[in-house]
Amino acid sequence: MPEILSLAGVSRHFSGLQALRDVSLGIAGGEIVGLIGPNGAGKTTLVNTVCGVTPASAGTVTFAGRDITRLKPYQAARLGLARTFQIVQPFAEFSALDNVATAALFSQPGQSLKAARENAREHLAFVGLDGQADQPASTLTLAMRKRLELAKALAMKPKLLFLDEVNAGLNSAEVEKATALIRQLAAGGITIVMIEHLMKVVLNVCTRIVVLHNGELIADGAPRDVVRNPAVIDAYLGQQYAQRHGAHG
Amino acid sequence: MTRSSIALAVLLAVLALLPLVGGAYALRLGTIACMYAVFALSWNIVGGFLGYPSFATAAFFGFGAYATGVLMTLGVPLPLALVATLITCLLAASVLGAVLLRLRGHYFAIASLSLVEVLREVVNNATDLTGGGMGLNIPLASNSSVLGDALFFFYAMWIVLALTAAMVIAVSASKLGFGLACIRQNETAANMVGLNTTLYKSIAFGLSACFVGVAGGIYAAWVHYIDPSDVFDILYSVKPIVMALIGGLGSPLGVVCGALVYLGLEEVVWRNYIQIHSGLLGLLVVLLLLFLPHGLVSLRTRLFRRKAGHA
Ligand SMILES: Nc1ncnc2c1ncn2[C@@H]1O[C@H](COP(=O)(O)OP(=O)(O)OP(=O)(O)O)[C@@H](O)[C@H]1O
Ligand SMILES: [Mg+2]
Numbered sequence: 001m002p003e004i005l006s007l008a009g010v011s012r013h014f015s016g017l018q019a020l021r022d023v024s025l026g027i028a029g030g031e032i033v034g035l036i037g038p039n040g041a042g043k044t045t046l047v048n049t050v051c052g053v054t055p056a057s058a059g060t061v062t063f064a065g066r067d068i069t070r071l072k073p074y075q076a077a078r079l080g081l082a083r084t085f086q087i088v089q090p091f092a093e094f095s096a097l098d099n100v101a102t103a104a105l106f107s108q109p110g111q112s113l114k115a116a117r118e119n120a121r122e123h124l125a126f127v128g129l130d131g132q133a134d135q136p137a138s139t140l141t142l143a144m145r146k147r148l149e150l151a152k153a154l155a156m157k158p159k160l161l162f163l164d165e166v167n168a169g170l171n172s173a174e175v176e177k178a179t180a181l182i183r184q185l186a187a188g189g190i191t192i193v194m195i196e197h198l199m200k201v202v203l204n205v206c207t208r209i210v211v212l213h214n215g216e217l218i219a220d221g222a223p224r225d226v227v228r229n230p231a232v233i234d235a236y237l238g239q240q241y242a243q244r245h246g247a248h249g
Numbered sequence: 250m251t252r253s254s255i256a257l258a259v260l261l262a263v264l265a266l267l268p269l270v271g272g273a274y275a276l277r278l279g280t281i282a283c284m285y286a287v288f289a290l291s292w293n294i295v296g297g298f299l300g301y302p303s304f305a306t307a308a309f310f311g312f313g314a315y316a317t318g319v320l321m322t323l324g325v326p327l328p329l330a331l332v333a334t335l336i337t338c339l340l341a342a343s344v345l346g347a348v349l350l351r352l353r354g355h356y357f358a359i360a361s362l363s364l365v366e367v368l369r370e371v372v373n374n375a376t377d378l379t380g381g382g383m384g385l386n387i388p389l390a391s392n393s394s395v396l397g398d399a400l401f402f403f404y405a406m407w408i409v410l411a412l413t414a415a416m417v418i419a420v421s422a423s424k425l426g427f428g429l430a431c432i433r434q435n436e437t438a439a440n441m442v443g444l445n446t447t448l449y450k451s452i453a454f455g456l457s458a459c460f461v462g463v464a465g466g467i468y469a470a471w472v473h474y475i476d477p478s479d480v481f482d483i484l485y486s487v488k489p490i491v492m493a494l495i496g497g498l499g500s501p502l503g504v505v506c507g508a509l510v511y512l513g514l515e516e517v518v519w520r521n522y523i524q525i526h527s528g529l530l531g532l533l534v535v536l537l538l539l540f541l542p543h544g545l546v547s548l549r550t551r552l553f554r555r556k557a558g559h560a
Contacts, residue, residue: 051441077443089438091431102431105424107443113427156442 003062004029004160004191005050010059012042012049012215019045021215022059027160032186033193034206034223038236042215043195047083047162052076064159077107082158084149086165086195090137096148097133100124103155116155123151127181143174150181161185163194167201179205199237203227211236253502254418260505261411268400276399280471282512283406285492287464289504290413292489294457297499298426299450300433301350304486305342305361308368309458311481313338313465315372315379318387318475331466338462339455346454347447362486369481384476387469402471409467413460417501420456429453491534497544506545 005027012020019042027033035043048054050061052073061069068076082103091099100120105111111119124130127147132140137148146166153161163182167175179201186192186205196202202209202223209226211219213235219226226232267279288306295303313334320330349360372379379385393401420426428449431439440446469475488511489504496507518530541548 053437053440072445072447073440074443074445077441083441085438085441089435089441091434091438093434094430102427102439102444103442106428106431106439113424152438152442 002029003027004064005193006062007046007050008060008062010046010049010056010061012045012054012057014054019215020049020056023212023215023217024059025210025217025220027191027193029159029191030186030189031191031208032182032206034202034209035193035195035212036197036199036202036209036236037212041212041236043212044086044164045215046212047164047193047195050076051081051083051162074106077156078109080157080159081162082107082153082156082160083162084146084153084164084166086168088142088145088149090140090145090148092136092138094137095134096124096129096137096140096144096151097121099137099148100151100155103152107156120151120155123155126154127151128177143170146170146178147181150178154185158190160191160193163192163196165195165197167196167198175201199227251422253500254421257414257418257502257505260502261407261414264410265404265407268403273396273399276396276403278512278516280399280403280406282509283403283410284464284468285488285508285512286505287406287410287413287460288485288489289492289496289508290410290417290501291457291461293493293499293501293504294417294420294429294453296490296493297504298421298429298433299350299453301450302354302358302490303361303454303457304358304483304490305349305364305454305458306461306489307481307483307485308361308364309338309342309461310465310468310485311365311372311477312341312368313462314469314475314480315385315465316462317466318385318469319378321387321470322385327466327470331463334466335459335463339459342458343451343455347451350447350450350454362483365481365483365486369477372477372481379477382477384474384479385469387473387475389473402467405467406464409460409463414501414505416456416460421501425449425452493544495534495537495541495544500544503544510545 003026007023007025010020010023011018023046035046037043045054049056052068052071052075056069060067063079063081066079068079091102097117097120100123101113101116104119105113105116121130121133124133127150129144129147129151132144137145140148150166167178170178175198182192182194182205194206206223208221209219209223210217211226211232218235219229219232227237264279264282267275271279292303292306295301316334316337317330320333321327325333345364349357352360373381375381428439428444431444432446432449436446465480492507492511493504494507495510496505497503514530514533518533522529
């Protein structure tokens with residue numbers, strides 16, 4: 001598969017703080033990439049930089065053969081880049097259905113509101129929220145809002161989907177459900193980059209792991225190699241995890 | 250069309266019958282009522298639909314008054330001058346909106362407020378064109394009787410109101426209206442689903458300006474004389490906000506009712522308590538907001554709920 005997304009020497013700083021440092025990375029179509037790293041490593045910033053929320057201070061981002069470094073978020077979205085937010089961002093007064101309809105309506109040219117709503121129903125059903133279609137988003141539980149984020153991202157018919165900690169705050173049954181959905185999406189042909197702290201999920205789902213630490217890419221490769229990488233163990237996984245993993249492997 | 254849009258259309262139709270029952274005084278009041286309703290409906294696009302607290306109404310009004318006034322002194326007939334005002338106002342405000350609406354909350358409020366000050370100063374200093382602080386005399390638009398004049402300006406303002414209402418109803422039922430509601434609720438998320446928020450905000454600002462500008466033009470032709478401190482009065486910015494709060498933020502029918510109620514209060518209080526009228530008016534507004542925080546439109550649901558409770 002050819003590369004769908006590539007970052008070449010991407011940096012981003014916030015006044016004095018270097019949140020991303022010369023990151024180069026290529027992602028092939030069909031991959032499920034796990035993006036891991038300690039808190040404040042720059043994972044969310046990487047997503048924001050690709051999506052145009054906080055444009056790169058240096059370097060270039062290419063998506064599907066097009067330079068998107070300077071694109072606005074709405075332009076990136078229309079090209080097929082979707083993301084869920086670490087802190088869920090619903091349209092609180094809108095029903096669950098209308099939340100998803102917005103994505104269908106604005107990401108694809110020439111959509112009517114009626115068509116967008118019909119479209120939205122399918123995606124709500126896919127994430128198991130069809131029973132809540134007419135409920136205002138503000139009344140949904142956190143687990144439901146996370147799934148609503150996912151449905152919204154899917155309604156944009158993305159080529160590449162960033163999932164920013166979709167499992168944070170969910171119980172294990174809910175995590176199971178979410179993981180199954182992610183697998184299904186990947187099988188449907190969407191390239192996925194997931195930021196995830198639950199290593200169990202990462203090892204379960206991802207075909208590749210990328211590790212950020214202090215804004216720098218410190219490891220990139222097959223899951224079983226990355227989790228044995230001393231630099232990764234040092235920066236993120238910790239000795240305990242490595243021993244446990246070593247005992248099993 | 251929703252039920253409240255139909256109710257709004259009926260209300261406007263009833264208002265159009267005013268000349269059948271009233272004389273010159275009623276017509277003057279009716280003209281002001283239409284003007285206030287134009288303010289409130291227009292403000293509601295940015296303040297209600299989009300959720301940005303705008304104080305720019307006086308800027309649009311004064312700009313429209315002077316644009317039409319200056320064109321008329323140059324010999325342009327009133328209808329043509331109004332069309333030119335409409336287009337200029339729409340375009341200029343759209344461009345400004347793209348810039349100003351980058352600011353949020355209080356910052357935007359203050360920026361929109363300073364727009365009024367800036368325009369007033371510009372008009373004050375462009376003495377050749379506007380007469381500056383001396384004011385501008387505007388040629389008579391018609392030379393009919395006093396009552397004929399009153400009738401003419403009432404219907405002129407009514408037509409602007411009808412156009413504004415039609416525009417607002419169309420917007421609220423459209424993709425644009427849906428997008429504005431998205432931006433109000435969560436601008437970050439709106440961007441991320443592919444909504445061009447800058448474009449939408451800019452259109453909203455343009456639409457909220459153009460008919461206020463035309464109303465300003467008609468006002469100028471109606472009163473024959475304008476000066477900067479009259480038409481760039483900050484009160485023109487504050488009133489529509491109060492009207493919208495009285496009527497119910499976001500609802501077109503609500504804000505028009507709010508405008509009528511406000512005018513009623515203003516007239517009654519002004520005529521009977523002329524010495525303390527601003528204070529009393531302020532007190533009334535505060536009381537209304539305390540006891541009806543969601544505006545008059547919430548009365549219906551409240552009464553309905555109470556009835557349901559009894560049953
Ligand atoms: N808009 C911003 N303005 C200023 N600083 C920012 C901004 N966004 C991120 N940062 C800073 O950049 C650094 C990286 O933050 P980022 O959110 O990317 O981390 P993360 O890897 O997603 O962490 P977490 O696991 O906690 O979500 C942090 O120090 C953060 O405070
Ligand atoms: Mg993060």
